[in-house]
Amino acid sequence: QGGVHFGMAADGGRVYVPINDMVNTRDGRVYDAKKNGAGVHAVDAASGKVLWRHMASDDCGGRPFGDPGVSSAPTAIPGVLLIDLPVHGDSRGWFKENWQREKMVGLGLPDFRPVQNNIAFNGPVGTTRGIHAEPWDKFVSVATGRIFGAWVDLREGDTYGTVLTAELDSAKAIYIPRGVGNAYQTLEPDTSYVYLVNDHWSPEAEYTFLN
Secondary structure (H helix, E strand, O other): OOEEEEEEOOOOOEEEEEOOOEEEOOOOOEEEEEEEOOEEEEEEOOOOOEEEEEEOOOOOOOOOOOOOOOEEEEOOOOOOEEEEOOOEEEOOEEEOOOOOHHHHHHOOOOOOOOOEEEEEEEOOOOOEEEEEEOOOOEEEEEEEOOEEEEEEEOOOOOOOOOEEEEEEOOOEEEEEOOOEEEEEEEOOOOEEEEEEEOOOOOOOOOOEEOO
8 A cells, every 4th residue: 555566576466665665676776666745756766866757646555557547737828738647667667648639638638630749859957948839739748858848828818928837757748729838948868858739830830939
């Protein structure tokens, strides 16, 4: 009860690690099982780096890593949704469904029909991409690393100028409708920023940005 699933034991059984206990997994690395209000995560004991996270309720209840399922939450900017993605981890690494149309639409995301998948790789910590708003909707996630994201509503109306900030990692994504400005700064080295869009880039299109 209240443990984190760290993969398979040598005999093929599941290994559950009590919160705040240390464990040696089959790959020889030492992990530290941590827990806070956002869920549970594994930390490399040698470097202190967060290796993977699982967003869950405060009571893990001994469930296997990744069980709770995808969920979403509204934000102060209309149409912008933060999404928690289950990340299934073991001694080899982790796996997640980054985009699953049926589940996402069931959560209330628009069926925005993405046509292009882009990846921006950022080597150094502190790499910054300024505020920009393209003429399409986008679904943003992080494959590796972690970012501090900032979004501002640039659409005419009562919420014009409303700002939202959040950290994104492999377990959290965000849906951004067109007309909302997007910016981020990397918090870890070798961060891969991934985004789905529902229109193709065109030199004739109008792109909004802020200095």
